[in-house]
Amino acid sequence: MKSGEPDAGELLGASVPHLVPERVVEVASAQAGRPVAGYVLAVEGSFALRLAGDVERFPERIRAPVGVGPEIIPEALPQLRALVIDRVGPSTLWPMVVRDRVMGFLLARDRPGVDLEAFAGQAALALELASGYTDALHAVRRRKDTQPAAEIQQNLLPPRLARVEGAEVAGGVLPGYDVGGDFFDYAGNADGLWLVVADATGKGNSAAALSSLAIGALRAARRAGAGLQEAARLADEAILTLDMQLYLTAVLGSWDANGHRLRWINCGHPTPLILHANGRVDELDGDRTYPLGIRFSERAFPVLSAQVAPGDRLLLYSDGVSERRTTDGSRIGENGLRAILAALGPCSAATTVRGLQDAVIDASPHALRDDATMLVIAPTTDTPTGHAHARAARHG
Amino acid sequence: MHEETSETTTTIFDDVAIVTVSGELDFAHCIKLAPELNAALRSSARAIVIDLEAVSLVDSSGIALLLNAFRHLDHTGRQLAIACPMGSPRRAFELTALDRQLPMHETRQEALAAVGAN
Known part of the structure; x- marks a missing residue:
């Protein structure tokens, strides 16, 4: 990770828990020099749902049957990339990974000159930790009312x-x-x-x-x-x-x-x-x-x-x-x-x-x-x- | 959706209530069967035979319903016999290992004989 990119602790510390998703896309957008959105998977693993990012540029949901529960199957990432490009056009996707868990992804249009892979890892950690304090992630992951x-x-x-x-x-x-x-x-x-x-x-x-x-x-x-x-x-x-x-x-x-x-x-x-x-x-x-x-x-x-x-x-x-x-x-x-x-x-x-x-x-x-x-x-x-x-x- | 029609009837023979079930004994059918079975349990019949000869499949809801009927009768000192052929209908009893605990019989005739109804 380049110096100047905040790590998970800084992302968490700088925001109240429910604002961590916004903070993540704000930092990512600044790094990429263009808008970046964050997505997580629905609890049944069949849709990517926008967690944070510009509502005009990034769709709220993208059909993507690539998960087991809300976790993306690592070997299905090429399939996910194809589905996302099919829906939003040329774009770059960085998986947000905690240990082996691909819990979501950052998405930018076209091909920015920077690689957000390391930052996406820190963002994943910050989001996972924040989700223990807020419904912000849990609510987005539920496409329907849950009994x-x-x-x-x-x-x-x-x-x-x-x-x-x-x-x-x-x-x-x-x-x-x-x-x-x-x-x-x-x-x-x-x-x-x-x-x-x-x-x-x-x-x-x-x-x-x-x-x-x-x-x-x-x-x-x-x-x-x-x-x-x-x-x-x-x-x-x-x-x-x-x-x-x-x-x-x-x-x-x-x-x-x-x-x-x-x-x-x-x-x-x-x-x-x-x-x-x-x-x-x-x-x-x-x-x-x-x-x-x-x-x-x-x-x-x-x-x-x-x-x-x-x-x-x-x-x-x-x-x-x-x-x-x-x-x-x-x-x-x-x-x-x-x-x-x-x-x-x-x-x-x-x-x-x-x-x-x-x-x-x-x-x-x-x-x-x-x-x-x-x-x-x-x-x-x-x-x-x-x-x-x-x-x-x-x-x- | 094509689904088998599930039905339940109760008859009395030699002071034994015979509850005859057909179709699939699943959650939806159990909701309909429960009142019928409860009526038989509350009746003055000396024993109950549950005839599953025309049942194609029993799921976990069906097993729970029959298990609770068995417990109820056991408490009141009355007999239960279940007629359930081998194969698909018997499978859920085998998987839950309750075929060794519940009074299972191959045919209606054998179940009736087991409670002394002839």
């Missing part, structure tokens, strides 16, 4: 795209503005990658309440050093105390980057799938227990185990994917899901999630009636510290 349950869901979810030790992670929930009740979660810890995909019975407010409690119980257990079985037991007990006659199906797992070993518990949830490098799709079936929040008698949580190695992709999903109604009145089904995965071919975790989401959306012109959730883990051969831009982000 309370869906708002809770958005706030429960971790970053949609991530790199953890030895793997890429991508997760998404549709439709995003309503329904609610599904969640996914993960954490890259010293003892491995924790993951969960869960689906609360029913929809809307009661499902959101149940999911919030369950994710709280699971995170608390994880952070207290509990193992998988203990975490499942604590979540089960927490849900039972609600006495709401509601339950939660879930797959809880942990994956070890060194041995590539996945251990998991299936509590009444759709069977995880493993996509091998050669295109074969296998079910990770085995002994399962009934959903969390139900008590028949003393229950056990059987732990299953399988290898998920570089070249493989692990898919955890909710029944909103397989039970999505298609135009002909039937459902995608488990076989349909396998066919979709086969058609996607080998691709990154993020592109797998986006491809599945497109297939779910395109299955029918009608809105989704249930949450469709997916979490993909793609083990990589390189170590996370080997990535140049990760180093740059840490030292930048």
Whole structure:
């Protein structure tokens, strides 16, 4: 970054939080010597929405199905550039990146003589930090009114795209503005990658309440050093105390980057799938227990185990994917899901999630009636510290 | 959109309430089925048979409804039997591992026999 360009701390410090977006485009415009706009992605990842910038020069929204949630898939940047140029004419786009998260972009018309790449990184940091204090970013990311349950869901979810030790992670929930009740979660810890995909019975407010409690119980257990079985037991007990006659199906797992070993518990949830490098799709079936929040008698949580190695992709999903109604009145089904995965071919975790989401959306012109959730883990051969831009982000 | 019509009827046979369901037992159908099922639960019938022989698919809402019916009857000491053939309708029970907890039977005949209605 050139001297004179403010860094993230200065951008934040010079403005109150809700004015940080304006401040970012003001500084960027001064650097570029022409108007610059800032864009973020809608929560469902299909539109770029203007966060700040001249309303006469820059459109409010640009159709761009390049996201998983509000995060832009890095390998979809060429596609995004093409869509933007198609809409606004010759222009230059600098992605705003925090670690691996492309959370938006700066946009100038034509080709300015300066490169705003480094500044865009500082702007991304400042905006992410500011969004903890203001609705300015959250409001722009929502194209439609969001139901309370869906708002809770958005706030429960971790970053949609991530790199953890030895793997890429991508997760998404549709439709995003309503329904609610599904969640996914993960954490890259010293003892491995924790993951969960869960689906609360029913929809809307009661499902959101149940999911919030369950994710709280699971995170608390994880952070207290509990193992998988203990975490499942604590979540089960927490849900039972609600006495709401509601339950939660879930797959809880942990994956070890060194041995590539996945251990998991299936509590009444759709069977995880493993996509091998050669295109074969296998079910990770085995002994399962009934959903969390139900008590028949003393229950056990059987732990299953399988290898998920570089070249493989692990898919955890909710029944909103397989039970999505298609135009002909039937459902995608488990076989349909396998066919979709086969058609996607080998691709990154993020592109797998986006491809599945497109297939779910395109299955029918009608809105989704249930949450469709997916979490993909793609083990990589390189170590996370080997990535140049990760180093740059840490030292930048 | 083409969708299968979903219907529910209740009949009484040998003091057993038989709730017959057809179509897809999903969220929309559960909203219609719940009052019918509740009426059967509140009735003086000594047992309830839920016949899913003509059901093509059961989703998580359907599972929740049947599970709550089972719990209700269990509390009042009355019997439940669910007739649900293998294949697509049985799949949701298998995935939730509730096929091992709920009184599942392959056919209506077997379900009726299980509650002693002949």
